[in-house]
Amino acid sequence: MNKLTFDRKMLVIPYVFFLVCFVILPLLVIVYYGFTDGSGHLSFENFLAFFTNPKTMGTLVYSLVIAVTVTLICLAIAYPVAYILAKGEYAKHHFFLMIFVLPMWINFTLRITALKEILTVIEWNLALHPFANTIVGMVYDFLPFMIMPLFNAFTKLDSSMIEAGRDLGANSLQTLTKVILPLSVPGIISAVTMVFLPAMTNYVVLDMMYNSTYIMGSLIGSYFSSFDWNNGSVISAILLMFIGLCTILTNYAVQSKAERSRA
Amino acid sequence: MNSDNLIELIHVSKSYDGKTDVIEDFSLEVKKGEFVTFLGPSGCGKTTILRMIGGFDTPSGGQILLEDSDISLLPPNKRPVNTVFQKYALFPYLNVYDNIAFGLKLKNMPKDEMTKKVSEALDIVDLSGYEKRSITTLSGGQQQRIAIARAIVNEPKLLLLDEPLSALDYKMRKEMQLELKEMHKKLGITFIFVTHDQEEALTMSDKIVVMADGKIQQVGTPEEIYNEPANVFVADFIGESNIFHGVMGENQKVSFAGSEFQTVDDFEPGTKIDAVIRPEDVDVVAPGKGQLSGKVTSSDFKGTFYITFVQCGAFEMEVHCLKHYEVGEEVGLQVLPDNIHIIPYDTTKNHYEGTLGAFTEEGISVTFADISVSVAPEKIFEGCQVVQGQLQDRKGLTIDPEGRKVVVYFPPNQAKLLDDMSAGTVSGVINSFYYIGDHYSYTVRSDAEFDYVVDDPYLWNQGDRVSVSIPVDQMEISLVKE
Structure with missing residues (x-):
């Protein structure tokens, strides 16, 4: 009788199981629901409805405005912070990095609730500035996700490159x-991807900040809560395509630059 | 001030933590158009000096003058100096042309002129037509050349090269050495080159600065450095050498390795010296002839010569000769007076300033360097006596040793190296060592940066942590007259 032997390849089984159950099947379900009607027939109606409905298109634009604003503000704050943390005088003390990363250990609704109290003291009535408060809340929430990839990019950045630049006559700004x-472009790309998608969909922050405008996430949520699986799914699929397209475009932009110099 | 000098370093020192100096009192003049090499083992501070000249570090003390104006605190972009970095530091996101034109673009040079300059620079490094290539597709040697082109295209007054050839393979390195020398002649730019490879330094330089422990050991032409080493460190570091402890006698004679040799150096008879003999300067003669005789212990072929070791009694001599000798063969060795280089013995070795403590029943405590020992009073105060618990001198006057200054010395051959940290008098790390005829001379550096020189017949490694045992009865303690 053959003994049951353990092969190293067997280690892949749990991963494949996980991948199929929690990534591939849900994706197929989304695509199935997105492109069928209520009775299970193939249909592009939901898809077209999204692009022809001014309300859903308005939501898409509003989501983009929020996501772009949040991403830019996060980048503006995180870039110098990550640089100082990685290359500054106290770079070896991880204490300062901890200060920025520690909030990730606390549940984000708790953090937003605390932020609300602070903002209430400043603004008195939160309902007066829903957009601004949403931005503040999201920036606060997503900042560590922007700092970490940039921090990693800067720690890998060879200091002799900077010295070479100075040596060849560049001042600090140059x-x-x-x-x-x-040199930090790859870090910027991964940091932006980490923040952009959550900023388009995380409607919990909006709810907590009394912002009643819909973003993409709230739209999906509202369809699903009214058991409209088809319309909810198609928006998820559209978002997925949107992000996929962005990734392909940025990769193309970075690669073609390298290719241009190779040609 | 000499107007021939391009760069002058005046008492430059550098410390990163404010306590220990990486560079100590470094003074050097570099003439216009010279090819100067900083040579030393890793960690000797040669790169630190280069970084200070380039502007990437600022000196903690002293001045750096460029054409008589102080540039010590000037940022790198304001200095007419360019650097070729050890790992090239080429910008991977730019192609060859944009890398080389980086400095020119910052100067807003017109495009036609820039294109011309870049192609000239590529021509000098033998890579014409490589403008459009990506950096990542180039080999190490090609990247090295681009890094040189990127630096020289700016027409700096001074070109700094930080171990630029260390990442290349042997053949490539040899080739680049000659090419760099050629380039230096053609361009007329002053070169400062940093290396730990003594052969490279000897091949390329007009002037070599040998460094160790952040200090200059010797400055001179390659011939001077090789033929007239200023101290045992230089003799041992540059080329192969046989080093022997010896004593000068009458009429320029010197005795070491159990024999007497005629020299051409004048020293006071009785002076302690170190004699340096290069292996290629030893002639093998018939047994019984020459100053030394011994048995061949090994003979290895090295392409153009044989490395032969000859055991002469307790002493070993390395000889480079064209003929092969059988192991065990009896031979005589002869060294001509011209080929013996005499270095006065470093008399400051193992001398320490110390202070005495109060007299107790155990003796008098002596504190020096990072050692504190108790010594019998007679060892310091000749003819003293203890009367009723009081220390008295010959005349019966009370002696108060506390706070008196002393100089403590111990002979290197009386101390021992131990690997049991708690067994010795003091512990430290082996900082350097060299072979002297029949034993090794080790310099052990303690944590408080004191050096202890110890002779030991056994081989230890550089960087080994050892404990030094110094027998108290072998210490020579003499009072400093006040």
Whole structure:
């Protein structure tokens, strides 16, 4: 009788199981529901409805405005912070990095609730500035996700590159724009991806900040809560395509730059 | 001030933590158009000096003058100096052309002129037509050349090269050495080159600065450095050498390795010296002839010569000769007076300033360097006596040793190296060592940065943590007259 032998390849089984159950099947379900009608027939109606309905298109635009604003503000704050944490005088003390990363250990609804109290003291009535409060809430929530990839990119950045730039006559500002910035592009791309999608969909922050406008996430949520699986799914699928397209475009932009210099 | 000098370093020192100096009192003049090499083992501070000249570090003390104006605190972009970095530091997101033109673009040079300059620079490094290539597709040697082109295209007054050839393979390195020398002649730019490879330094330089422990050991032409080493460190570091402890006699004669040799150096008879003999300067003669005789212990072929070791009694001599000798063969060795280089013995070794403590029943405590020992009073105060618990001198006057200054010395051959940390008098790390005829001379550096020189017949490694046992009865303690 053959003994049951353990092969290293067997280690892949749990991963494949997980991948199929929680990634591939749900994706197929989304696509199935997105492109069928209530009775299970193939249909592009939901898809077309999204792009022809001014309300859903308005939501898409509003989501984009929020996501772009949040991403830009996060980038503006995180870029210098990550640089100082990685290359500054106290770079070896992870204490300062901890200060920025520690909030990730606390549940985000708890953090937003605390932020609300602070904002209430400043603004008196939160309902007066729903957009601004949403932005503040999201920036606060997503900042660590922006800092970490940038921090990693900067720790890997070879200091002799910066010195070479200085050596060849670049002042501090020129060193930033001509050496540090181009070298940190991969870090920026992954940091932006980490923040952009959540900012388009995380409607819990909006709810908590008394912002009654819909974003993509709230739209999906509202369809699902009224058991309209088809319309909810199609929006999920559209978002998925949207993100996929963004990733392909940025990769293309970065690669073609490298290719241009190779040609 | 000399107007021939391009760069002058005046008492430059550097410390990163404010306590220990990486560079100590470094003074050097570099003439226009010279090819100067900083040579030393890793960690000797040669790169730190280069970084200070380039502007990436600022000196903690002293001045750096460029054409008589102080540039010590000037940022790198304001200095007419360019650097070729050890790992090239080429920008991977730019192609060859944009890398080389980086400095020119910052100067807003017109495009036609820039294109011309870049192609000239590529021509100098033998990579014409590589403008459009991506950096990542180039080999190490090609990247090295681009890094050089990127630096020289700016026409700096001074070019700094930080171990630029260390990442290349042997053949490539040899080739680049000659090419760099050629380039230096053609361009007329002053080169400062940093390396730990003594052969490279000897091949390329007009002037070599040998460094160790952040200090200059010797400055001179390659011939001077090789033929007239200023101290045992230089003799041992540059090329192969046989080093022997010896004593000068009358009429320029010197005795070491159990024999007497004629030299051409004048020293006071009785002076302690170190004699340096290069292996290629030893002639193998018939047994019984020459100053030494011994048995061959090994003979290895090295392409153009044989490395032969000859055991002469307790002493070992390395000889480079063209003929092969059988192991066990009896031979005589002869060294001509010209080929013996005499270095006065470093008399500051193992001398420490110390302070005495109060007299107790156990003796008098002596504190020096990072050692504190109790010594019998007679060892310090000759003819003293203890009367009723009081220390008295010959005349019966009370002696109060506390706070008196002393100089403590111990002979290197009386101390021992131990690997049991708690067994010795003091512990430290082996900082350097060299072979002297029949034993090794080790310099052990303690945590408080004191050096202890110890002779030991056994081989230990650089960086080994050892404990030094110094027998108290072998210490020579002499009072400093006040």
